[in-house]
Amino acid sequence: xxxxxxxxxxxxxxxxxxxxxxxxxxxxxxxxxxxxxxxxxxxxxxxxxxxxxxxxxxxxxxxxxxxxxxxxxxxxxxxxxxxxxxxxxxxxxxxxxxxxxxxxxxxxxxxxxxxxxxxxxxxxxxxxxxxxxxxxxxxxxxxxxxxxxxxxxxxxxxxxxxxxxxxxxxxxxxxxxxxxxxxxxxxxxxxxxxxxxxxxxxxxxxxxxxxxxxxxxxxxxxxxxxxxxxxxxxxxxxxxxxxxxxxxxxxxxxxxxxxxxxxxxxxxxxxxxxxxxxxxxxxxxxxxxxxxxxxxxxxxxxxxxxxxxxxxxxxxxxxxxxxxxxxxxxxxxxxxxxxxxxxxxxxxxxxxxxxxxxxxxxxxxxxxxxxxxxxxxxxxxxxxxxxxxxxxxxxxxxxxxxxxxxxxxxxxxxxxxxxxxxxxxxxxxxxxxxx
Numbered sequence: 560x561x562x563x564x565x566x567x568x569x570x571x572x573x574x575x576x577x578x579x580x581x582x583x584x585x586x587x588x589x590x591x592x593x594x595x596x597x598x599x600x601x602x603x604x605x606x607x608x609x610x611x612x613x614x615x616x617x618x619x620x621x622x623x624x625x626x627x628x629x630x631x632x633x634x635x636x637x638x639x640x641x642x643x644x645x646x647x648x649x650x651x652x653x654x655x656x657x658x659x660x661x662x663x664x665x666x667x668x669x670x671x672x673x674x675x676x677x678x679x680x681x682x683x684x685x686x687x688x689x690x691x692x693x694x695x696x697x698x699x700x701x702x703x704x705x706x707x708x709x710x711x712x713x714x715x716x717x718x719x720x721x722x723x724x725x726x727x728x729x730x731x732x733x734x735x736x737x738x739x740x741x742x743x744x745x746x747x748x749x750x751x752x753x754x755x756x757x758x759x760x761x762x763x764x765x766x767x768x769x770x771x772x773x774x775x776x777x778x779x780x781x782x783x784x785x786x787x788x789x790x791x792x793x794x795x796x797x798x799x800x801x802x803x804x805x806x807x808x809x810x811x812x813x814x815x816x817x818x819x820x821x822x823x824x825x826x827x828x829x830x831x832x833x834x835x836x837x838x839x840x841x842x843x844x845x846x847x848x849x850x851x852x853x854x855x856x857x858x859x860x861x862x863x864x865x866x867x868x869x870x871x872x873x874x875x876x877x878x879x880x881x882x883x884x885x886x887x888x889x890x891x892x893x894x895x896x897x898x899x900x901x902x903x904x905x906x907x908x909x910x911x912x913x914x915x916x917x918x919x920x921x922x923x924x925x926x927x928x929x930x931x932x933x934x935x936x937x938x939x940x941x942x943x944x945x946x947x948x949x950x951x952x953x954x955x956x957x958x959x960x961x962x963x964x965x966x967x968x969x970x971x972x973x974x975x976x977x978x979x980x981x982x983x984x985x986x987x988x989x990x991x992x993x994x
Contacts, residue, residue: 560574560575567845568845568849568901568948569845569846569848569849569852572848572849572850572852572853572856573848573849573852575852575856576590576851576852576853576855576856579855579856579859580855584859584862584863585855585858585859585862585863589858589862590854590855590858590859593858594854594855594857594858594859594861594862595851595854595855595858596702596705596854597807598704598705598805598806598807598808599698599701599702599704599705599807599850599854600807600847600850600851601805601806601807601808601810601811602701602806602807602810602811603698603701603843603846603847603850604810604811604814604842604847605776605807605809605810605811605812605813605814606650606695606776606810606814607652607841607842607843607846607847608814608817608818608838608841608842609769609772609773609776609810609813609814609817610650610651610652610655611838611841611842612765612769612817612818612821612832612833612838612841613651613766613769613770613773614651614655614659615762615765615832615833615841616761616762616763616765616766616769617760617761617762617766618761618766618770619647619651619656619659619660620659620761621761621766622643622647623640623643623660623663626639626640626643627639627640633667633668633671633673633678633743633745634739634743634745636667637664637678637681637682637739637743638735638736638739638743640660640663640664640682641681641682641685641735641739642685642732642735643660644656644657644660644682644683644685644686645685645686645688645689645731645735646689647686648685648686648687648688648689648690648696648697649689649690649692649693649695649696650693650695650696650773652697652843652846653686653687653690653697653947653949654948654949654952656686656949657682657683657686657949657952657953657956658952658956660682660686661679661682661683661952661953661956661957662956664678664679664682665679665956665957665960669960671745673745674962675957675960675962676957676962676964676968676969676972677742677743677972678743679953679956679957680950680953680969680972680973680976681735681738681739681742681743681972681976682953683947683949683950683952683953684941684947684950684972684973684976684977685731685735686949687937687940687941687947687949687950688727688731688734688937688938688941688980689727689728689731690937691723691727691933691934691937692714692723692724692727692728692731693711693714693715693723693724694709694710694711694714694780694806695711695776695777695780697937698850698903699902699903699906699933699936699937700714700723700933702903702906702907702910703910703929703933704806706907706910706911706914707910707914707925707926707929709929710780710781710783710784711777711780711781711783711806712781717926718924718926720991720992721991722930723930723933723934726934726984726987726988726991727934727984729987730980730983730984730987731980733979733983734976734979734980734983737979737983738972738975738976738979741975742971742972742975742976762831762832764830764831764832765821765830765831765832768817768820768821768824768830769817769821772813772814772816772817772820773813775813776809776810776813779809779813780806780809780810783804783806783809786804787803787804790804791803818835818838818839819835821833821835821838822834822835850903853903853904853907854907856904857904857907857908857911860908860911861911866908866911866912866915867915869908869909869912870912870913870915870916870919870921873889873912873913873916874916874919874921874922877889878916878921878922878928882924882927882993883989883993883994885928886927886928886931886988886989886992886993887931887985887989887993889928889931889932889935890931890932890934890935890981890985890988890993891935891981891985892935893905893909893931893932893935893936893939894935894936894938894939894977894981895939896936896939897935897936897937897939897940897942897946898939898940898941898942898943898946898977899942899943899946900946901946902936902937902939902940902946902947905936906932906933906936909932909936910929910932913925913928913929913932926992927992927993930988930992931988931992931993934984934988935981935984935985938977938980938981938984939977939981941973941976941977941980942973942974942977943970943973950969950973954969
């Protein structure tokens with residue numbers, strides 16, 4: 560139902576979770592207390608709140624205006640917008656990035672009398688690309704934290720080698736340059752790019768205040784282990800209670816403090832900002848519902864022993880071949896499958912299967928497999944709208960402008976981008992992690 564978009568994704572996920580609970584495939588108390596990862600749900604709510612505030616303050620438009628001053632041609636503008644979309648998507652939901660950037664590409668293309676399809680899709684695919692680079696981006700890195708305990712700094716460097724951020728950043732730049740050269744043939748000069756962007760007034764006070772809380776979240780997340788150790792020592796002395804600070808607690812606490820601070824300044828007429836109620840309404844509750852239901856569905860697979868069977872099958876077919884071959888097979892299999900299935904569901908299922916393998920002692924070091932799964936699934940999802948909802952949103956925006964879009968025209972862009980990104984990332988991953 561999610562792939563075919565019979566109904567809205569969150570409704571389909573809720574229906575699946577409800578049926579599983581009604582059929583007794585998993586006890587309600589276990590689903591609610593054990594299998595729903597509330598830490599991830601709190602991260603989603605907290606980060607979505609801060610991202611929503613930054614968006615309302617006009618941060619994306621502010622960054623676009625700063626960046627577009629350096630663009631002199633259509634190709635330069637597409638490259639800069641795509642790069643900026645990828646960077647912002649490390650912190651903001653990629654669908655939101657598409658909603659902000661694609662209309663700019665459409666307006667600019669009309670102004671230049673150029674078909675906007677390739678440019679709009681390039682921006683969209685770039686927004687989806689970098690979501691796995693850091694812990695704050697898309698859901699997969701947050702799931703990796705929940706399942707395997709990956710910390711914020713682990714996405715930059717772990718086990719004495721570069722990990723997600725540096726590998727994906729290098730791959731992203733190479734992919735963007737190659738695909739732009741292949742797909743963006745027009746190099747028409749644009750005299751006044753700044754007039755193309757519909758600029759709204761930037762609320763600098765709100766933007767700066769929210770950025771302070773956002774930076775605080777990043778700093779506290781990167782120091783989570785040290786803070787947890789300090790708190791554990793304190794509680795041992797006074798109450799003999801061990802304590803581990805959760806990332807979700809950090810994200811939600813900073814979001815609440817930001818909202819309360821804004822509400823107080825709003826009442827004192829010292830800040831023009833959304834009210835606390837508007838902030839709460841701005842959270843993507845349908846997304847929260849989708850992922851909560853997703854945990855129930857995948858939890859039922861684990862409870863019924865399906866994931867353990869999958870783990871044993873992986874051990875016999877893929878893992879037994881050794882790290883180089885095993886990671887390679889998992890990488891290309893994940894890249895292919897995630898183009899046609901909801902990649903978040905696939906990633907969560909496979910993460911649990913790999914964790915079970917590690918628990919059985921069949922996988923001494925699971926991290927090359929974890930990274931292989933995350934990178935390939937994220938990049939492979941760019942193949943079709945079924946894998947990446949951001950592509951579907953971009954197509955809707957293009958069609959609203961009365962543009963006729965052929966499936967072949969879309970696939971020409973997505974296949975090119977996906978293949979290049981998968982090959983480039985695989986080469987880097989193999990050298991650094993798989994070999």
